[in-house]
Amino acid sequence: MIQRPTFLGAFGASFAVYLIPVVGPHAFWPLGEYLYEWVRTGAPARAVSWIAMEWGLAIALQVVAGVLWYWFFARPRWLRLLPLAASAPVFFFLVQWAYLLALPSLFLIEQDKGSESGDWKTVCALVDMSLAQVQSPPDVPLERAGQAWLTATGTNAYAVLTMPGCQTHSVELPFAYASIMRLFVLPGGGYLLGVWDNKAAQTHWWLRDGSLRPLPRPPAYTIGVAPILSNDGKWAAWLETTPAAGVTPPHQRVVIRSLNDDRERLVNLPPPRGSLFLLLGVDMEGQELTFYEHAANQRSSLTVLGLDGERREQAFVAEGVDPQSTTFLRAGSGWVAWDAAREPEEPYRVAWSLPDGRGTHRVLKGRGITAVAVDPSGAYLAISTTTSLNIGHIKDAVYVLRTSDGKEVWRRYLPAYARTSLAFLGDKLFAYTDWDGVHATVRVLQIPDWSA
DSSP: OOOHHHHHHHHHHHGGGGGSEEEOSSOEEEHHHHHHHTTSTTOOOOOHHHHHHHHHHHHHHHHHHHHHHHHHHHSOOHHHHHHHHHHHHHHHHHHHHIIIIIHHHHHHOOOOOOOOBOOOOEEEEEETEEEOOOBOOSSOHHHHHTEEEEEETTSOOEEEEETTTTEEEEEOOOTTOOOOSEEEEOTTSOEEEEEEETTTTEEEEEEESSSEEEOSSOOSOOTTOOOEEOTTSSEEEEEEEEOOTTOSSOEEEEEEEESSSSOEEEEEOOOOTTOEEEEEEEETTTTEEEEEEEOTTSOEEEEEEETTSOBOSOOEEOOSSOOOGGGEEEETTEEEEEOSOOOTTSOOEEEEEETTEEEEEEOOTTEEEEEEEEOTTSSEEEEEEEEOSSSSOOOEEEEEEETTTOOEEEEEEEOTTOOOOEEEOSSSEEEEEEEOSSOEEEEEEEOOOTTO
16 A cells, blocks of 8 residues: 555655756756756757657656655665665766767767768878868869868978879978968968967968068058958958948958059948958959858858949859858859858758759768868869767768769768868869878879769
């Protein structure tokens, strides 16, 4: 027979399970507070089934705890405290495993059922080298030139890889600086380098255009101002804000200065009307400027203005993704863009509009996008992914899609956190950084001629 006082005592004691701490990487919460945080008004979105399973498990733990307490209260003895005491660490570790690992993995990590594919011929392999992530003008100029920047493992030594022939040419850097804040490069090895000087609290700019020298006539203000080079390497340009009394928002203009004489051009931008402009490219021969524009309606685009400040052509608008300036590429008359950030429950996406076709690719949940590359013709798209979570065992992956139909034509897996970079060297060669856990190797592969 169930004794009412004993039952009530066990029922009340069973609520102690909601005091078990859920210990996260930066804080901890009692289980009851943790559960409440996901159902309160204004809580981050989460799958109903996930919330239901969390509450169901908590109730199951409460039932088990209630049974143990009832067994103890029915005949209180010191010896009966031992199973209760022994169950405490079991309950604690079960809560940590279930709420911080098992359930998040179930809902946040999508199982990868793919396999390695594509037997592409290796043209060359460069040991202890990695593809460097650098900024360059729009319209993939390095890829069109069959070049890529490399960095030696564990150093700031750079080299330029050129094709054909897999030749590498070392790049001279200012030896006094070990930390590089910004590197804007051009085909042929020219670059604009920014390094932060802690003592002077400013950025120093270095230019390599045949010889290494300080950037002539640099910006007056170095914080928040990022110069770039024109396509021909003869001009430096940057976007600056010029506050005017009583004018909101402040004016923006592009300063363009010659690297060889005193010539200067100032281009006033149209009123932003809530848009954010970032300067990406300067084509002095074509008399146009390329910007990343993020509008108030959350629309992201690549916008082209003439040197008169007027819009030149229809903007390249990213559709189906939410990119930033570093995740938006122009390729001829088309574009490629990918999500810069997503909520943990949402998969990252890559979208493209290229001469061979339009499409959207959804990355498996639990992965973030390390890098994306497109070949100059727009026929192929390469994607590098890595885990976006601190749980689970997710391998990195590198794969190539055909843009005409989105079909995968090549794939390799790498150890977790390899975070490999990618590059196309012309239309027929693809390069990626392979990592075996100890050594990095740049592998250059021959893209098959599918028409043969």
